[in-house]
Amino acid sequence: MSEQAQFTHFDASGNARMVDVSEKGETVRQAIAAGTVTLSRQAFDMVRKGSMKKGDVLGVARIAGIMAAKKVDQLIPLCHPLMITAADIVFSFDDQQCSIQIEATVSMTGRTGVEMEALTAVSVAALTIYDMCKAIDKSMVISDICLLRKSGGKSGLFVRPAVP
Structure with missing residues (x-):
């Protein structure tokens, strides 16, 4: 088997292609991704x-993340457009680290997974937090974006x- 044949997003000639999932069976699929935004003490507080001048930072970040999960095929080449059936984003605060943890859960029944949708939801939620807080803290760090479960x-x- 050629090296290129091992990669599903390339044809035998090495050209990029969208994977054909039409023969795959539909299953219930879920992905959970997470990430962290670390802020200055002032921005975190x-x-x-809820006193950031731009408004409800986490409410806007939640909507932005959900919207992003629905548009992954428009952002990442070769991703399939998916009819996701659920998307949820939860935030938690770490007072010692001045950080906000983001966790996105995306679900659907279909022929391909929703990992990219969950990861994109976390990424865009984190970027939205950055955007809404940058007037106070331009040194924020977005980190540790990863798939937790699928x-x-x-x-x-x-x-x-x-x-550990």
């Missing part, structure tokens, strides 16, 4: 208190191992 499809269940 303002987000937590289920469904031929490859089945994946759970990211815990990091």
Whole structure:
């Protein structure tokens, strides 16, 4: 088998292509992704208190992340347009680290997974937090965006191992 044949997004000639999923069976699929935004103490406290001048930072970031999950095929080449059936974003605060953890869960029944949708939701939610807080803190750090869990499809269940 040639090296190129091992990559599903390339044809035998090495040209990029969208993977044909028409023969795959539909299964219930879910992906959970996470990421972190670390802020200055001042910006963190303002987000937590809801006193950022641009408004409800986490409410806007939640909507932005959900909208992004619905548009992945327009952002990432070769991703299939998907009819996701659920998208949820949850935020939690780490007072010691002055950070906001973002967790996105995306679900659907279909022929291909929703990992990219969950990862994109986290990324855009984090970027939205940055955008809404940058007047106070331009030194924010977006980090640790990763897939935590995915289920469904031929490859089945994946759970990211815990990091000590």
